[in-house]
Amino acid sequence: MRHGFRQSMAWLHTWSGLIVGWVLFAVFVTGTASYYRAEISRWMQPELRREATIGPDALARAAELGVAHLQQHAAGARTWFIALPQPDRPLIDLFWRTKPGTPPGRAVLDARTGEPAALRETRGGDFFYRFHFELHLPPLWGRWIVGICAMIMLVALVSGVVTHRRIFADFFTLRRDKAAQRGWLDAHNVTGVLALPFHLMITYTGVVTLALIYMPWGVTVAYKGDQQAFFAESGQITQPRPAAGRPGALVPVGPMVREALATIPEPLERLTISHPRDAHATVVAVFEEPHGLSHEHPQIAFDGTSGAVLEVRRGGLQPAAKTFTTMVGLHEAHFAGPGLRLLFFLCGLMGSAMVATGLVLWTVARLPKEGRAPGLGWRLVHALNVGTVAGLPAAVAMMLLANRLLPAGLAGRAEWEVWAFFGTWLAVTLVALVPAPRRAWSGAMAFAAILFLAVAVADGLTTRALWDDPAWFLAFDAAMLALAAACALVARKVTRYVAPARGRRSPAEGRPMPAAQARTALQPVPAGREEAGRRFERA
Amino acid sequence: MTLRPSALADRLGRAAVLGRIVLAAGGGYAIAALATALLSLVLPLPRSEAVTAATLASFAIMIAVVVVVFAARSLGRALAAIAIATLLLGGALWLVAGPLTPVVPT
Numbered sequence: 001m002r003h004g005f006r007q008s009m010a011w012l013h014t015w016s017g018l019i020v021g022w023v024l025f026a027v028f029v030t031g032t033a034s035y036y037r038a039e040i041s042r043w044m045q046p047e048l049r050r051e052a053t054i055g056p057d058a059l060a061r062a063a064e065l066g067v068a069h070l071q072q073h074a075a076g077a078r079t080w081f082i083a084l085p086q087p088d089r090p091l092i093d094l095f096w097r098t099k100p101g102t103p104p105g106r107a108v109l110d111a112r113t114g115e116p117a118a119l120r121e122t123r124g125g126d127f128f129y130r131f132h133f134e135l136h137l138p139p140l141w142g143r144w145i146v147g148i149c150a151m152i153m154l155v156a157l158v159s160g161v162v163t164h165r166r167i168f169a170d171f172f173t174l175r176r177d178k179a180a181q182r183g184w185l186d187a188h189n190v191t192g193v194l195a196l197p198f199h200l201m202i203t204y205t206g207v208v209t210l211a212l213i214y215m216p217w218g219v220t221v222a223y224k225g226d227q228q229a230f231f232a233e234s235g236q237i238t239q240p241r242p243a244a245g246r247p248g249a250l251v252p253v254g255p256m257v258r259e260a261l262a263t264i265p266e267p268l269e270r271l272t273i274s275h276p277r278d279a280h281a282t283v284v285a286v287f288e289e290p291h292g293l294s295h296e297h298p299q300i301a302f303d304g305t306s307g308a309v310l311e312v313r314r315g316g317l318q319p320a321a322k323t324f325t326t327m328v329g330l331h332e333a334h335f336a337g338p339g340l341r342l343l344f345f346l347c348g349l350m351g352s353a354m355v356a357t358g359l360v361l362w363t364v365a366r367l368p369k370e371g372r373a374p375g376l377g378w379r380l381v382h383a384l385n386v387g388t389v390a391g392l393p394a395a396v397a398m399m400l401l402a403n404r405l406l407p408a409g410l411a412g413r414a415e416w417e418v419w420a421f422f423g424t425w426l427a428v429t430l431v432a433l434v435p436a437p438r439r440a441w442s443g444a445m446a447f448a449a450i451l452f453l454a455v456a457v458a459d460g461l462t463t464r465a466l467w468d469d470p471a472w473f474l475a476f477d478a479a480m481l482a483l484a485a486a487c488a489l490v491a492r493k494v495t496r497y498v499a500p501a502r503g504r505r506s507p508a509e510g511r512p513m514p515a516a517q518a519r520t521a522l523q524p525v526p527a528g529r530e531e532a533g534r535r536f537e538r539a
Numbered sequence: 540m541t542l543r544p545s546a547l548a549d550r551l552g553r554a555a556v557l558g559r560i561v562l563a564a565g566g567g568y569a570i571a572a573l574a575t576a577l578l579s580l581v582l583p584l585p586r587s588e589a590v591t592a593a594t595l596a597s598f599a600i601m602i603a604v605v606v607v608v609f610a611a612r613s614l615g616r617a618l619a620a621i622a623i624a625t626l627l628l629g630g631a632l633w634l635v636a637g638p639l640t641p642v643v644p645t
Contacts, residue, residue, distance in 0.1 A: 009610070010612060012609050152601050154598070155602060162606075207598050208595060211595070211597075212597075215594050218576060218578070218589075218590040220591050221579055222586055223586075228554050320584065320591035320592040321588065321591050323595060474617075536597055
């Protein structure tokens with residue numbers, strides 16, 4: 001189609017990228033933030049006091065406290081999840097599922113007393129983490145939408161690579177002094193190509209993380225659709241035990257915790273208790289992954305009514321299963337120390353920038369001719385671009401700000417934070433429709449900058465008394481100031497941008513290109529489009 | 540209403556593009572799904588390994604099909620390629636697994 005393979009790929013790249021760009025930008029930004037999920041959670045609950053170590057006795061006691069709470073409040077549940085206290089988060093996080101279709105229950109307990117923890121109510125970093133693959137929609141809907149967008153992103157990446165004649169030269173090309181469209185095109189190429197291995201890796205492994213939702217057919221034919229059997233046989237979980245249908249009494253879990261800790265050296269992360277009141281009650285102790293790329297949690301299964309060990313799972317995965325867990329591990333980057341994690345974070349930012357510059361490029365390349373009003377389609381894309389690229393960072397900042405400014409005892413406080421996030425995002429998108437394009441961009445970026453600045457200021461003013469480790473909180477606030485500076489820099493650049501004068505171009509570049517070539521966004525632009533680029537800042 | 544030839548060509552062009560999108564999405568998923576099911580049964584590996592390997596490869600298969608559909612010289616050729624691949628894979632799966640009774644994934 002459209003004159004050959006390269007052109008058809010360019011067309012595919014332009015349009016597949018536009019359709020999913022907004023979702024992908026949100027997925028990239030929240031996913032990038034999720035590299036610091038634990039840090040964000042900690043900052044959003046400054047009341048929390050960390051502990052140096054948590055010994056086996058404290059862990060065993062915390063597990064007992066968790067079970068006691070669940071016996072009282074979640075007796076009818078199918079499965080209990082007890083996240084045990086860690087030095088960074090000395091709390092008992094309880095979660096339980098009753099039956100499909102009913103919302104799960106949650107509680108957070110103080111690890112020493114077993115009473116509900118006295119912390120401000122917030123979703124914390126988990127909000128960004130879950131938004132990253134569920135978009136705050138019903139889980140299956142969100143996961144399918146993100147998965148489809150990720151597949152289209154893979155198509156855009158592959159077709160983008162095919163479209164490039166000179167992928168190596170693109171590493172070093174950023175022509176700021178040429179037309180606006182050239183500059184955006186080069187920025188898109190630099191952010192795309194420089195981190196291309198990361199983009200391909202993170203997109204493919206992201207899809208693989210939820211592979212059995214998208215592609216269950218292998219399990220359907222080989223296991224009659226029984227995913228638990230598949231996971232158990234491939235060595236990723238302990239053998240599931242169906243309920244016996246007879247009542248049974250759970251024996252104390254403290255001794256199981258002690259035995260688990262004596263068996264496996266990794267930190268104990270959580271207990272999963274299935275059918276807690278059945279004769280086949282099963283307690284599975286799940287540990288953190290050992291150091292390494294692969295995302296595989298060692299596990300020990302106990303018989304809940306006798307406390308006897310049923311099964312110990314640690315390592316020993318076969319090649320394909322190991323490949324799968326390594327892909328998931330690469331995506332989550334739990335193995336990464338501070339330096340490598342920062343690199344992942346920067347690559348994530350570059351992915352966000354790649355999507356953002358691609359979206360902007362679409363509008364710059366299609367600016368209406370001088371004197372003509374932009375059409376509805378162009379205005380819509382422009383508003384969604386501003387609303388997403390500038391509005392989403394502003395929304396993140398507003399959520400953090402709401403975390404500091406909303407009263408601690410407000411009913412439904414966590415939901416109000418989420419509303420602050422979506423309200424800001426929507427507001428920026430709608431407001432972006434009003435002013436001229438350039439003013440919309442600089443205004444929205446300046447707004448985001450002010451909000452990030454306000455986050456740091458609000459933290460210092462309202463929460464200083466709660467900081468258990470002032471240096472840590474100051475470092476987080478410094479990161480917020482850096483984000484504010486980055487947004488302010490963009491706002492300033494947009495305001496001060498002066499299009500290069502026509503005379504600076506060599507005559508050869510001013511030559512109009514054949515229409516077929518002009519269609520592909522990745523090739524020299526005809527003169528008319530370059531003029532349009534300069535009109536952008538006048539519009 | 541009569542259309543100018545160029546407008547007609549434009550509409551036909553758009554219909555062909557829409558056809559390719561539908562074909563790439565539907566055909567790509569169908570081929571990837573059939574290939575996953577087939578490879579899960581025929582790869583000479585332990586059962587769980589065959590399923591894992593086939594599932595991991597399925598997304599690359601789908602991307603390849605999408606690229607083929609958009610790179611094909613005409614929509615007709617793309618359709619033919621997809622149809623042949625689907626029939627071959629479906630037939631092979633039928634030979635290996637027999638007519639499958641529908642199973643609801645749990």
